[in-house]
Amino acid sequence: MSDPTTSIGVFDNAAYTRSVLDLTMRLAEVIFAAGAGAEDxxxxxxxxxxxxxxKGTEANITHTIITLTHEDPGTHESxxxxxNVKYRSLNYGKLTATSELIVDLLETPMDVADARKALATIVSAKPQVPALYRRLGWSLxxxxxxxxxxxxxxxxxxxxVATFFIDMIxxxxxxxQAPLFYQNVVGGAIGPIVxxxxxxxxxxxxxxxxxIATIIMLLAGVTTxxxxxxxxxxxxxxxxxxxxEALLITGGLVTGVAGASLLLARFGLQLRVDATLTPTLADLPALLTASVVIVIGFGLAVQVPWRAFWVVCVLGAVAEFLYLAAASSGFGLVWSSGASAIGVGLAAAVAARIVRTPPLVIIVTSLVPLVPGLILFRGLLQLSDGDINxxxxxxxxxxxxxALAAGAILSQYVVQFVWGPARRLQRRFVGPLMALPVRLSRSPGKRI
Structure with a gap:
């Protein structure tokens, strides 16, 4: 006959394990759905x-499925x-708040029930700005x-006006619940009509x-x-x-733009891009101002925390300046974009600690002005004319x-490899952490 005390103990231990696993997965689901990478x-x-x-917990993510397994070291039962992450959209306000909660839990783990309530408060909180202001952000x-x-x-x-109606529609x-592809087909078709x-x-x-402006707006939220x-x-x-998913979004966008452009061509409107339309350092003031406007609009749309707005505006202008400087020096479009992303990524590593915001939020927002909408549209028109170029x-x-993504990630990898976090993390994970608070030092601590 088994000891009832032991049975109750086993039951309590299993219940505690299940509650911790449930809390952990909910936290991971929120940051993953809000824009964090699988590694974070x-x-x-x-x-x-x-x-x-x-101890000995194994975690895994396969696009939409988050799995967490714990094996009891005493009984070897798992x-x-x-x-299932059913819906994902960029929400950097929610991502930042959840990241801060994770910091608190790692420093001083609170009761699981209290942690669940804190997470529920974040999830159910009102958006940082109303829907109209987010739509106006996309218009900016x-x-x-x-x-x-x-x-x-x-x-x-x-x-x-075009981007306002694109976001509304x-x-x-x-x-x-229209498929994502058809959403972008409709969005892409609005630009040529306007x-x-x-x-x-x-x-x-x-x-x-x-x-081109509507293409840049639609590409800004792509998951490249x-x-x-x-x-x-x-x-x-x-x-x-x-x-x-990124290719599907881009394909829908291209289909919408191409279809509307061909339809308008039958009525006599031929869309063309001036081949000499190349930004130079002579246009620097206007270009930097436009970059800041784009960053402000994107920040409103994805709810970047207010305390980080000044940082992303400065780095958005820095990104455009570095790109123009490299392009004017003959580095080409790809290498100029990569160099700009590296510079912004290095600066974001420091800025993230100043404004207490994950580097991912700062980097992605700052690099939006460099989205290659002009190149994409030029290629689309060339193909429509039968030009293999x-x-x-x-x-x-x-x-x-x-290049934008790889350059920014490389900069974060260099910073975290040289300055932190602990080397044991680098052995377990290949790339840098972008959406979590890392300990940029070699001294012991509880942060990731």
Missing amino acids: ATAAMEAITRAYGL ITRSR VGAGAAVLIGGGPIVLAAAF TTALDRR AAIVALIDPTANPSLVV FGAVHDTLSGFYLTGTARLM GLLSLLTAGAVAV
Whole structure:
């Protein structure tokens, strides 16, 4: 006959383990859905379970499935929990708040029930800004992009209006659970339609710039950064899935733009891009101002914490300046983009500690002005004219996007390898942590 006290003890231990695993997975789900990479979510799960006394826990993420397994060292029985991340969208306010909660739990683990309540408060909290202001943020991205590529007042106003309606319509389609591809087809088609209206209002304007501005706005939220981060970190399945998602979004965008452009061509509107439209250092004040406007708009749209706004604005201008300096020196589009991303990434490592915000938030927001919308649209028009060079332009656009992500990740890897965190973390994980608080020192501590 078994001892009832022992049975109760085993039951309590199993219940405690399940509660810790559930809390851990919910925390990981929030940061992963809000924009963190698979490596950050995995590292967070293993660190939290260790903080709560569960050793030997194995965590894994495969794009939409989060799995956490703990094996009891005494009985060798395993408890496995899994969650399905059904919806992902960039929400840097929620990501930052959850990251701060993870810091508190690692420093001083609180009661599991209290931690659950704290997480529920974060999840259910009102957005940092109302939906209208977030939509106006996307409009600022479009307006700033129009100025960045040489548009005048009419083009600027048209880009502002076009991106406003793009976000309104795609949001409505998303609420009706329309596939992501078709959302971007519709969003991509709006740009050429507004461009046609601009051509009627002002025949001297370049309506193609409106289309390019909307492309930059739509590409700003693409998961290229996360795809590159996951792939370089060894999460090949998740990285490949995110890359396919990025290609799906881009494919829908290209389809919408191409379809609307071909339709308008039958009515006499031929969209063209001036081949000499290349930014130079002579236009530096206007370009830096446009970059800051884009960063402010994107920050509103994805709810960057207010305390970090001044940092992302400064680094957004720095990113554009470094890009122009490198491009003017003959480094080419891809290498200039990579060099700018490295510089911004190094600065973000310091700025993240000043404003207590994950480096991921600062880096991605600061690099939005460098999204290769102009190259993508030029390649699209070349292909529509039967020019094989269009394929090269599309590949160049993809290379620029990868260079931005890879450069920023490389800078964070260098910082964390030289300055911290602990070397044991570098042995367990391939890439740097971007969405979690790391200990930038070699001294002992409880942070990741």
